[in-house]
C-alpha cells in the first residue's frame with residue numbers, strides 16, 4: 001500500500017512538472033464557418049475560389065509554394081477558370097492548355113528551365129508548369145523568414161486539424177490581445193489558433209490591401225474566407241466529381257437492391273419455406 005501511494009505521489013509530481021509544457025500546445029478552437037463545399041452535395045463557389053487565388057498571388061505567393069498545383073489545373077473541370085468569359089461570350093475548353101486565361105496567368109511567371117544546348121534559362125510559364133516555389137530551397141526560405149519555414153500550401157487544408165475553419169481563423173486571428181504570461185519574442189506573433197499560440201508568420205491581411213477584380217470589398221474576413229476557399233480547392237480539386245460519382249453509386253445500389261429483392265421474391269415464390 002505504501003509503495004502504491006508513493007507511486008501515486010511521484011506520478012502527481014511528474015504531472016505538475018509536465019503541465020506547463022502541455023499548456024504550450026494549447027490553442028483556441030477555430031470559428032465554424034458555413035462553407036458552400038460542406039456536406040454530400042456541397043460545391044465550390046467559383047467566384048470565391050477566383051478571389052482567393054487573387055489573394056494568394058498578390059500576398060501569400062511571396063513566401064508559400066503550391067508545388068502540387070499546375071497552372072492548367074485552374075482550367076480543368078471543377079477549377080476556378082473552367083469557364084471563362086471572352087469578348088462577352090462564356091467559353092469552356094476540353095483541354096485546359098487551350099484556355100487563354102490559364103495561359104496568360106502562366107505567362108506572368110518565370111520558370112527556370114534548361115534550353116536545347118544545356119544552359120539554365122528563365123522562360124515564361126506555360127499551362128503545363130507547376131506553380132514555382134518562391135525560394136531557391138528550404139535553407140533560403142528559412143534565412144528569409146527568421147529561421148521559420150513557410151510550408152507548401154497545396155494540401156494544407158487537408159493537413160491541418162479543423163481544416164478550412166482553422167486556416168480561416170488563423171488568418172483572422174492576429175488582432176487578439178496576448179495573455180500576459182506568454183513570452184513572445186521579436187519575430188514571432190500571438191495567434192490563439194496556432195498550436196502553441198505563437199507563430200513566426202507576420203500578420204498578412206489588412207482591410208482594403210488588394211482590389212478584387214470582381215469589385216468585392218476586400219476586408220480581412222472576406223480575404224481570409226476566399227483564400228481558404230481557394231486552398232480547399234487546391235487540397236481537393238476533384239471533390240465535386242467525387243461527390244457526384246458517390247451520388248450515382250448510391251442511386252445505382254438502391255436500384256440494384258430493389259432488383260435483387262424482386263428477383264429473390266420471384267425465385268423463391270414456388271418454393272415452400
Ligand code: HEC
Pocket residue numbers: 055056059060061062063064145148149150151156160167170171194198199200201202204205227
Ligand atoms: C513573409 C512571408 C510570408 C507570407 C507573405 C505569408 N506567410 Fe504564411 N507562413 C510564413 C512562415 C515563416 C510560416 C511558418 C510559421 C511558423 O512555423 O511559426 C508560415 C506559416 C503559414 C501557415 C501554417 C500554419 C501552421 O499551422 O503550421 C499557413 C496556413 C500560412 N502560413 C498561410 C499563409 C497565407 C494564406 C498567406 C497569404 C495570405 C501567407 N501565409 C503569407 C511566412 C509567410
